[in-house]
Amino acid sequence: MTLLDGDGVDAVTLRGVARRLGVHLNSVSLQVGSKARLLDLMADAILGELSFDDLPADPIERIKAIFRRYRRVLLDHRDGAHLVSGTRVSETNTLRLGNAVIAALLDAGVDAELAVTTFWGLNYFVVGLVHEEQTLPDDGAQRFEQELEAHSFPALETVRDLFLGDDAEARLEFGMDALLHRARHQGD
Known part of the structure; x- marks a missing residue:
C-alpha cells in the first residue's frame, strides 16, 4: 500500500513490491501468485x-452514508479508484460492501433484481467519480476554455461557469439521489 500511495498503481508490480520489502521476487510471487492477484488483494484491503x-x-440514508465513506476511502489512496476499478474481487471486505448495500436495499422493500442493479450502478458511479477526481489534469479548465474558443459549442458556452465548477460532493449527492430514486419509490 505504501508503494501505491507513494508512486501510484503503475508502480505496483511484483518486482517493485519485492524491492520495497527487500526480498526476492520469488518470495512475493509465492505469496500472491500474480500481479492481478496482488491488485485484487490491495483493492480488498482498501x-x-x-x-x-x-x-x-x-435504509436509503444508510446506503448514501456507505457510499460517502466509500468515496472517502478511495480518495485516501493515490489511484485508489483506478486500482479498485481494475478488479472484480470476491474477497471478504469487498463482499461486506455489497452485502451491506444489498441488505439496506432489501430492507427498503426493493426487489432483488433492482437491488443488484442499483448496487452496481452506485458502485460504478462512485468509482468513476473518484477516478475523475484523482486524475483531473491541472490544466483541464484551461484546455476546456481553449476548446470553447476554438470551436462552436453554444450549449456549453451558456453553462461554462457551471460546467467548470468542481463540486464533487454535490455531484456525488446528485448521482446517489438519481440512482436511488427508483429504489426509494419501489419500496413505497
Whole structure:
C-alpha cells in the first residue's frame, strides 16, 4: 500500500513490491501468485478501511452514508479508484460492501433484481467519480476554455461557469439521489 500511495498503481508490480520489502521476487510471487492477484488483494484491503459503524437506521440514508465513506476511502489512496476499478474481487471486505448495500436495499422493500442493479450502478458511479477526481489534469479548465474558443459549442458556452465548477460532493449527492430514486419509490 505504501508503494501505491507513494508512486501510484503503475508502480505496483511484483518486482517493485519485492524491492520495497527487500526480498526476492520469488518470495512475493509465492505469496500472491500474480500481479492481478496482488491488485485484487490491495483493492480488498482498501475496502477493509470502510467502516460500517454508526450508520443511519433509514435504509436509503444508510446506503448514501456507505457510499460517502466509500468515496472517502478511495480518495485516501493515490489511484485508489483506478486500482479498485481494475478488479472484480470476491474477497471478504469487498463482499461486506455489497452485502451491506444489498441488505439496506432489501430492507427498503426493493426487489432483488433492482437491488443488484442499483448496487452496481452506485458502485460504478462512485468509482468513476473518484477516478475523475484523482486524475483531473491541472490544466483541464484551461484546455476546456481553449476548446470553447476554438470551436462552436453554444450549449456549453451558456453553462461554462457551471460546467467548470468542481463540486464533487454535490455531484456525488446528485448521482446517489438519481440512482436511488427508483429504489426509494419501489419500496413505497
